[in-house]
Amino acid sequence: MRMKTTKKRIGRPADVAPVFRAILDAEGEIDQAKEHFWALFLDTKGHILRIELVTLGLLDQTMVHPREVFRPAIGISAKSVILCHNHPSGDPEPSDKDIQLTRRLIEAGKLLDVRVLDHVIIGEGSEWRSIAEVEAMTSLGLDFN
Template identity: 45%
Template sequence: MQEYKIRIHDLPKDERPRERLIKNGASALSDSELLAIILRTGSKQENVINLSQRILKEYNIKQLSQINLTQLMKVHGIKESKAAQIAACFEIARRLETFKDEDKQKINSPEDVYRRIYPKIREQKKELFIELCLDTKNQIIKEETISIGSLNANIVHPREVFKLALAESAAHIIVVHNHPSGDPTPSREDIEITQKLVETGNIMGITLLDHVIIGDGRHFSMKEAGHI
């Protein structure tokens, strides 16, 4: 009489590796369960959990990370695709050990803001209102265009500005907009929105460091002009 081999789908749902990971998180799973998720399927002879357990009896995690595809394919039940899945998983882990975020640009002056933004907007015929979210070291963690206005007007509400700042856990913000006329001299509306942003930031604990207006090869700093 042929022996019955239990399949993954024969297990109760809450005992299947993938469902357990979704419910409890990856840290709750054993090594063999994690490997089973990577391999996805077993064979006619054994389910993927049994296959994973057998592999880890032959090789521990460190050994498994070091053997090449040819050696992996010598394990019964491991063919080229599964060997590639295992190798890719450990290669990602190795790269994570040496991974470094790209250096974040630090903003030290209105000139830094101008040099970053001007090349992106010099040909624009409409006003763009751009927000820079900064960390406690004044490094940029997010840059986003908040609104696009008409040829001579751009209406911005503090709600949109601080919604992004909160989402990014910003310590400070700088806002920037362009004057398509080429003259960066602030309008009355520019000064008013700056004051509203300062007031809102004071309430929310997020500092508006500057509002920089960019013209044609020139810029204006609300901070330097004493409006902040």
């Protein structure tokens, strides 16, 4: 599923969460009980090219394959991608599986020259976490700069 976007510029993790919170809120309560995984594709200046729902999962997990994340990026010549998913439990803290998936997608992006800038997790209400901002995750190489 593709979302219509404007040429909004994303310059920091705090710019990401409201975009996805609005999308999630528009989906209704039934879909909010499932984990969603989105990819936000950016051009060389950090403007949104496209937002794509990569997969819709279950209550506490979703299956994400690098091929499904990066296929649209190649088709639209995206320079970078920001990953985002929700935690229906409401707790935005990244799980070990979230970290492992982020590592895997960073490596896939390097091979394709599509940089993974961040992986944002949406929790309840206005709660969210940026894996790029989590101190212990700096070894992943995520950085908006």
